[in-house]
Amino acid sequence: MTSAYQELSRTFQRLSRFGHLGAIAGVDMQTTMPPGGSQARGEAMAELSVFMHEVLTDKRLGGLFDAAQQESLNDVEQVNLSEMQRAWQQATLLPASLVEAKSLAGSRCEHAWRQQRPANDWQGFSANLKEVVKLSREEAQLRADALGVSRYDALLDVFEPGMTSAQLDQTFGDLKSWLPDLLQKAVAKQQQTPIAQPVGPFAIESQKQLGLSVMKTLGFDFNHGRLDVSAHPFCGGVPEDVRITTRYNENDFLSAMMGVIHETGHARYEQNLPKQWRGQPVAQARSTAIHESQSLFMEMQLGRSEAFLQHIHPQVVALMGDQPALALNNFIRQAQRVKPGFIRVDADELSYPAHVILRYEIERALIEGEIEVEDIPALWDEKMQQSLGIDTRGNYRDGCMQDIHWTDGAFGYFPTYTLGAMYAAQLFQAVKRAIPQVETLIQQGELQPVFDWLQQNIWQHGSRFPTQQLLINATGEALNPRYFRQHLEQRYLSE
Amino acid sequence: MTSAYQELSRTFQRLSRFGHLGAIAGVDMQTTMPPGGSQARGEAMAELSVFMHEVLTDKRLGGLFDAAQQESLNDVEQVNLSEMQRAWQQATLLPASLVEAKSLAGSRCEHAWRQQRPANDWQGFSANLKEVVKLSREEAQLRADALGVSRYDALLDVFEPGMTSAQLDQTFGDLKSWLPDLLQKAVAKQQQTPIAQPVGPFAIESQKQLGLSVMKTLGFDFNHGRLDVSAHPFCGGVPEDVRITTRYNENDFLSAMMGVIHETGHARYEQNLPKQWRGQPVAQARSTAIHESQSLFMEMQLGRSEAFLQHIHPQVVALMGDQPALALNNFIRQAQRVKPGFIRVDADELSYPAHVILRYEIERALIEGEIEVEDIPALWDEKMQQSLGIDTRGNYRDGCMQDIHWTDGAFGYFPTYTLGAMYAAQLFQAVKRAIPQVETLIQQGELQPVFDWLQQNIWQHGSRFPTQQLLINATGEALNPRYFRQHLEQRYLSE
Numbered sequence: 001m002t003s004a005y006q007e008l009s010r011t012f013q014r015l016s017r018f019g020h021l022g023a024i025a026g027v028d029m030q031t032t033m034p035p036g037g038s039q040a041r042g043e044a045m046a047e048l049s050v051f052m053h054e055v056l057t058d059k060r061l062g063g064l065f066d067a068a069q070q071e072s073l074n075d076v077e078q079v080n081l082s083e084m085q086r087a088w089q090q091a092t093l094l095p096a097s098l099v100e101a102k103s104l105a106g107s108r109c110e111h112a113w114r115q116q117r118p119a120n121d122w123q124g125f126s127a128n129l130k131e132v133v134k135l136s137r138e139e140a141q142l143r144a145d146a147l148g149v150s151r152y153d154a155l156l157d158v159f160e161p162g163m164t165s166a167q168l169d170q171t172f173g174d175l176k177s178w179l180p181d182l183l184q185k186a187v188a189k190q191q192q193t194p195i196a197q198p199v200g201p202f203a204i205e206s207q208k209q210l211g212l213s214v215m216k217t218l219g220f221d222f223n224h225g226r227l228d229v230s231a232h233p234f235c236g237g238v239p240e241d242v243r244i245t246t247r248y249n250e251n252d253f254l255s256a257m258m259g260v261i262h263e264t265g266h267a268r269y270e271q272n273l274p275k276q277w278r279g280q281p282v283a284q285a286r287s288t289a290i291h292e293s294q295s296l297f298m299e300m301q302l303g304r305s306e307a308f309l310q311h312i313h314p315q316v317v318a319l320m321g322d323q324p325a326l327a328l329n330n331f332i333r334q335a336q337r338v339k340p341g342f343i344r345v346d347a348d349e350l351s352y353p354a355h356v357i358l359r360y361e362i363e364r365a366l367i368e369g370e371i372e373v374e375d376i377p378a379l380w381d382e383k384m385q386q387s388l389g390i391d392t393r394g395n396y397r398d399g400c401m402q403d404i405h406w407t408d409g410a411f412g413y414f415p416t417y418t419l420g421a422m423y424a425a426q427l428f429q430a431v432k433r434a435i436p437q438v439e440t441l442i443q444q445g446e447l448q449p450v451f452d453w454l455q456q457n458i459w460q461h462g463s464r465f466p467t468q469q470l471l472i473n474a475t476g477e478a479l480n481p482r483y484f485r486q487h488l489e490q491r492y493l494s495e
Numbered sequence: 496m497t498s499a500y501q502e503l504s505r506t507f508q509r510l511s512r513f514g515h516l517g518a519i520a521g522v523d524m525q526t527t528m529p530p531g532g533s534q535a536r537g538e539a540m541a542e543l544s545v546f547m548h549e550v551l552t553d554k555r556l557g558g559l560f561d562a563a564q565q566e567s568l569n570d571v572e573q574v575n576l577s578e579m580q581r582a583w584q585q586a587t588l589l590p591a592s593l594v595e596a597k598s599l600a601g602s603r604c605e606h607a608w609r610q611q612r613p614a615n616d617w618q619g620f621s622a623n624l625k626e627v628v629k630l631s632r633e634e635a636q637l638r639a640d641a642l643g644v645s646r647y648d649a650l651l652d653v654f655e656p657g658m659t660s661a662q663l664d665q666t667f668g669d670l671k672s673w674l675p676d677l678l679q680k681a682v683a684k685q686q687q688t689p690i691a692q693p694v695g696p697f698a699i700e701s702q703k704q705l706g707l708s709v710m711k712t713l714g715f716d717f718n719h720g721r722l723d724v725s726a727h728p729f730c731g732g733v734p735e736d737v738r739i740t741t742r743y744n745e746n747d748f749l750s751a752m753m754g755v756i757h758e759t760g761h762a763r764y765e766q767n768l769p770k771q772w773r774g775q776p777v778a779q780a781r782s783t784a785i786h787e788s789q790s791l792f793m794e795m796q797l798g799r800s801e802a803f804l805q806h807i808h809p810q811v812v813a814l815m816g817d818q819p820a821l822a823l824n825n826f827i828r829q830a831q832r833v834k835p836g837f838i839r840v841d842a843d844e845l846s847y848p849a850h851v852i853l854r855y856e857i858e859r860a861l862i863e864g865e866i867e868v869e870d871i872p873a874l875w876d877e878k879m880q881q882s883l884g885i886d887t888r889g890n891y892r893d894g895c896m897q898d899i900h901w902t903d904g905a906f907g908y909f910p911t912y913t914l915g916a917m918y919a920a921q922l923f924q925a926v927k928r929a930i931p932q933v934e935t936l937i938q939q940g941e942l943q944p945v946f947d948w949l950q951q952n953i954w955q956h957g958s959r960f961p962t963q964q965l966l967i968n969a970t971g972e973a974l975n976p977r978y979f980r981q982h983l984e985q986r987y988l989s990e
Contacts, residue, residue: 018546020539021516024523032527036718037736040773044515051513223531241532278535 004067005077008084009280011061015052016279020238022048027236027243031228046103053099056091076282076464083281083463090158093146094139102135106408113407122377122396130373132409133366140367140411152367155412159288160419162466165364167479168415171422172357174481180387182485183350186338186492195333196325200251207253210319211246211260214312218264218298219451220244221271233259235266235295239278242267253320254334258299265298266291268451272459283462288413290467292420293427294458300349300421301428301487302450304335307442338492340388342398349421350488354387359403359414367411376400423471425484427458430475499562500572503579504775506556510547511774515733517543522738525725548594551586571777571959578776578958585653588641589634597630601903608902617872617891625868627904628861635862635906647862650907654783655914657961660859662974663910666917667852669976675882677980678845681833681987690828691820695746702748705814706741706755709807713759713793714946715739716766728754730761730790734773737762748815749829753794760793761786763946767954778957783908785962787915788922789953795844795916796923796982797945799830802937833987835883837893844916845983849882854898854909862906871895918966920979922953925970 002010022045029041065085073081109128116125136155143154149164156163211227225242237243244263246256269285277283285291302308309332317326324330338348344355362379365371371379380400384390392399405413432438435449442450457474464470468478497505517540524536560580568576604623611620631650638649644659651658706722720737732738739758741751764780772778780786797803804827812821819825833843839850857874860866866874875895879885887894900908927933930944937945952969959965963973 014542017539017542020535021520021543024520024536025516028519028523032721033736034718034721036716037733040515040733040735041519044512047509047512048516221531223529226527226529238532238535240535241528 003071004064005071005073005081008061008064008068008081011055011058012084012087012281013279015055018048018052018055022052023236023238024241027228030230030232030234030236031243031245049103053091053096056088057096061088076277079464080277080280080282083284086161087281089146090143093142098135098138098142102132102139102409105131105135109409110404110407113401113404117397117401120395120397120401122401125396125401126373126376129406132406133373136409136411137367137369139409150368152364152412155367156415157412159413159416160467161287162468163289163415163419168360171479171481172353172360172415172418175353175418175484176357176387178485179350179353179488182488182492183338183340183354183388186350186488187340189493190333190338193333195337196330198253198320198323198325198334200253202250202253202320204248204250206319207248207256210253210257210316213315213319214257214260215244215264217312217445217447218261218268218302219447220264220267224271225267227260233263235263235270237270239270239273239275239283242270253316257316258303258335261303262295262299265295268298268454269294269459272455274460274462274464277462282464286461286463286465286470287416287467289416289419289423290458290470292416293423294454296349296421296424297427297454301424302442302447304349305439305442305491306332307439309335310443311445336491340390342384342390342392342395343402350492351388352421353418356414356418358383358387359405362400363406363411363414419479422479422481422484425487426471426475426477426480427454428487429483430457498566499559500566500568500576503556503559503563503576506550506553507579507582507776508774510550513543513547513550517547518731518733519736522723522731525727525729525731526723526738526740548586548591551583552591556583571772574959575772575775575777578779581656582776584641585638588637593630593633593637597627597634597904600626600630604904605899605902608896608899612892612896615890615892615896617896620891620896621868621871624901627901628868631904631906632862632864634904645863647859647907650862651910652907654908654911655962656782657963658784658910658914663855666974666976667848667855667910667913670848670913670979671852671882673980674845674848674983677983677987678833678835678849678883681845681983682835684988685828685833688828690832691825693748693815693818693820693829695748697745697748697815699743699745701814702743702751705748705752705811708810708814709752709755710739710759712807712940712942713756713763713797714942715759715762719766720762722755728758730758730765732765734765734768734770734778737765748811752811753798753830756798757790757794760790763793763949764789764954767950769955769957769959772957777959781956781958781960781965782911782962784911784914784918785953785965787911788918789949791844791916791919792922792949796919797937797942799844800934800937800986801827802934804830805938806940831986835885837879837885837887837890838897845987846883847916848913851909851913853878853882854900857895858901858906858909914974917974917976917979920982921966921970921972921975922949923982924978925952 025041025045025048029038029045033041065081065088068081105128109125109132112128113125115121137151140151140155143157144151147154147157149157153164156165156168208227215222215227224240225237225244228243228245229247230245231247233244233246235242235244244260244267246259246263248256269291273285274283310328313328313331316331320326325334336348338350340351340354341347344352344359347355358380361383362371362376365379366373366376377396377400381392384392384399405411431450431453434453435441438450441447458470461470465473472478520536520540520543524533524540528536560576560583563576600623604620604627607623608620610616632646635646635650638652639646642649642652644652648659651660651663703722710717710722716737719735720732720739723738723740724742725740726742728739728741730737730739739755739762741754741758743751764786768780769778805823808823808826811826815821820829833845835846835849836842839847839854842850853875856878857866857871860874861868861871872891872895876887879887879894900906926945926948929948930936933945936942953965956965960968967973
């Protein structure tokens with residue numbers, strides 16, 4: 001006889017398989033599809049979403065959850081059951097009409113934004129955004145009522161289960177107390193050393209070879225994944241077939257290469273999620289922030305470290321050609337350059353948290369109803385002035401209209417970027433304690449011990465443990481921003 | 496209130512959208528997917544098939560068909576209703592257990608065949624094939640009982656609705672009365688003129704440029720499709736996003752180019768299926784044979800004609816480089832070369848029907864129970880000797896083990912290749928009557944009138960008319976092999 005647990009597992013396996021098709025169609029859409037295919041593809045993807053939502057919100061599942069709780073399950077099955085139930089609750093919380101209205105409002109806002117942003121048209125954009133905010137507040141309220149937390153905390157929980165704005169206030173408050181000063185000092189320090197700009201063009205084919213070579217160094221499994229090109233770099237696909245992308249600029253190979261390193265971090269996590277539970281929620285990545293911690297571990301902790309840059313420097317010169325600006329010291333300076341600017345996605349690791357904290361503070365107030373859409377530009381200007389000394393008045397395009405997240409109604413996502421950066425620093429510190437000679441190993445390109453540590457402590461666990469528990473198991477303590485600070489001070493201020 | 500017809504339309508639209516995702520995942524599998532992704536992809540595709548079969552065989556549909564027949568429907572809706580009902584009947588005819596058993600036996604047979612064919616292992620192969628034949632006979636019997644026709648005719652009906660073995664016997668009998676003689680004369684005639692072999696290597700990138708250029712000449716819509724690479728050329732995707740592929744051999748650009756022309760024929764049909772009924776069965780291609788008629792129209796009627804070869808010759812020389820073997824006359828001789836051989840997929844248009852008729856005669860006797868799997872090799876040898884004068888004794892690999900069709904249980908498919916070739920010849924003859932100066936136009940690359948004719952007479956109709964009616968509307972008569980004979984005599988025997 002099939003147990004309730006088995007029936008639930010079968011349902012989530014089905015969902016995973018349908019999700020596989022959606023993921024591949026999604027990758028194709030970003031990398032391969034001709035423009036004229038977009039409408040039909042959009043309709044097919046929407047049909048799949050509706051169907052998967054139906055399967056996930058099937059009323060019968062409620063009874064199965066009750067029955068499965070009476071069954072004798074091992075540790076992993078119990079966690080899997082609670083992850084399944086969490087997914088089911090998150091889905092059933094929202095009436096289908098709200099899901100649809102939000103999806104439509106998001107599509108409309110995003111579609112118009114693609115024209116409005118280049119036109120700097122805040123008036124037009126804010127009219128659409130108001131509708132998205134209104135529906136996101138409704139969603140937040142329903143989630144808040146169910147969880148017994150505040151509206152914003154309820155949205156945060158979607159991306160980083162268990163995280164609260166109280167903890168964010170404390171953590172980000174700590175960052176704000178030392179980061180602006182550190183940033184200023186780092187900029188001043190870097191201004192003392194001239195930096196030469198590498199001169200292109202750097203052939204796309206050579207840049208691709210460099211990307212593939214770095215992926216190999218970082219242990220990417222090419223039997224279960226590949227590198228393609230898209231307008232915005234991403235990591236997609238499924239654990240058995242992970243697709244990462246980058247974009248090439250003939251005058252700047254470093255940006256494509258760092259994009260590849262970042263996405264390889266996401267990819268290795270996906271490729272090494274526990275194989276024995278594939279298709280089940282417990283085998284999925286723990287959270288958005290833990291996922292980001294893996295990409296930032298590869299990019300910021302490893303990829304931009306002196307030791308790693310030293311190791312790949314010969315490959316870089318071999319493929320990009322020799323020139324004075326590609327001398328080792330200048331190459332490292334390039335990769336560690338600090339330069340506050342308008343745009344989050346172009347930000348260095350010292351300015352990045354300022355972009356995130358600003359968005360966190362604004363989106364939280366917005367969802368909690370403390371401010372309205374009209375208030376955003378003034379707040380944005382004020383906070384950019386405070387944190388990065390940048391004037392964005394009237395420049396909506398490079399200010400509050402630069403991101404796609406709010407446009408799509410993904411409130412609660414932004415904090416995961418900086419949480420990921422802090423997790424990554426804390427993890428790398430633990431690696432250093434576990435492997436004291438790690439810098440020498442990295443310099444020699446012997447990265448296997450680092451990957452083994454990640455496999456042992458993060459990848460193989462999937463969603464087995466709550467985030468903070470995962471972090472405690474791996475590093476001996478819960479999130480502590482101190483390691484991030486140490487890392488930044490060491491990299492940007494030490495002589 | 497939603498009518499029964501509307502509800503049925505909605506169901507088939509859903510199926511079409513799920514089919515879209517399956518089609519794209521299928522294309523990705525052949526063109527892009529890394530090897531390690533195949534198991535998970537196979538499982539996801541199987542999950543989709545099972546689900547789509549469930550939707551299509553939903554018992555509720557029976558009542559909806561009854562109700563819809565009472566509703567007031569226009570002409571197109573009536574045809575669409577009957578096409579929907581046909582799809583439903585074809586699916587419900589077979590018990591799920593037989594569908595599954597056949598799919599498993601086919602997979603097993605095909606999987607082993609990939610090793611057995613190179614090893615020339617007929618013993619091993621025939622053991623698996625017997626199971627496939629047994630299940631195909633069961634399928635044929637169920638279909639035969641429902642349709643009131645013979646077992647083989649019931650399978651034929653899946654690929655070419657309305658076609659019967661009685662008509663095939665007559666048509667193929669006609670071909671057999673004149674084709675061997677024509678083939679012999681053509682070979683003798685060609686032996687009088689020496690032919691020079693172009694010498695490679697021809698750069699893959701240049702071959703790709705040539706393919707894209709020819710696709711452009713043939714009106715391929717790059718906003719709704721693209722060219723990729725795969726082990727075996729195919730046309731896949733969906734009408735809004737048609738993916739064609741070819742494969743490149745550095746020493747033979749003609750094969751890749753002709754593959755592109757062939758698949759472009761399939762693609763233009765798909766891209767021009769009626770847009771106003773998209774997602775409904777009436778908007779689908781009429782049949783396998785009509786689909787093949789469009790690819791062979793492009794490849795054989797147009798692509799290998801002197802006029803077309805003259806038109807593209809300058810592009811070919813520009814991209815492949817000049818050499819004596821690429822002089823116009825020799826280039827034409829290359830493209831029209833007749834050379835009987837073992838392998839169907841490599842056959843010229845004069846030998847091709849012999850390959851098909853042989854397979855038709857064997858598979859029909861096999862399905863009707865007149866012969867058994869053990870009898871195949873001897874029959875194969877005998878028929879190859881008769882028709883092409885080729886000895887295949889003991890050479891199973893290049894004989895009865897060369898195709899994937901039986902392996903997969905696709906009995907009834909083979910005849911559509913030669914039906915397609917005959918339809919194509921008949922259609923082109925009608926084009927010549929409608930546009931007397933067509934050869935001059937082709938030579939000048941002015942192909943729009945030809946495409947307009949195809950659009951008017953074939954593409955825009957989808958499945959609106961039964962095949963023979965479509966042909967009568969387009970050409971004034973039902974299938975008549977005489978046009979195929981005229982075409983072959985003209986191309987291969989005239990001075």
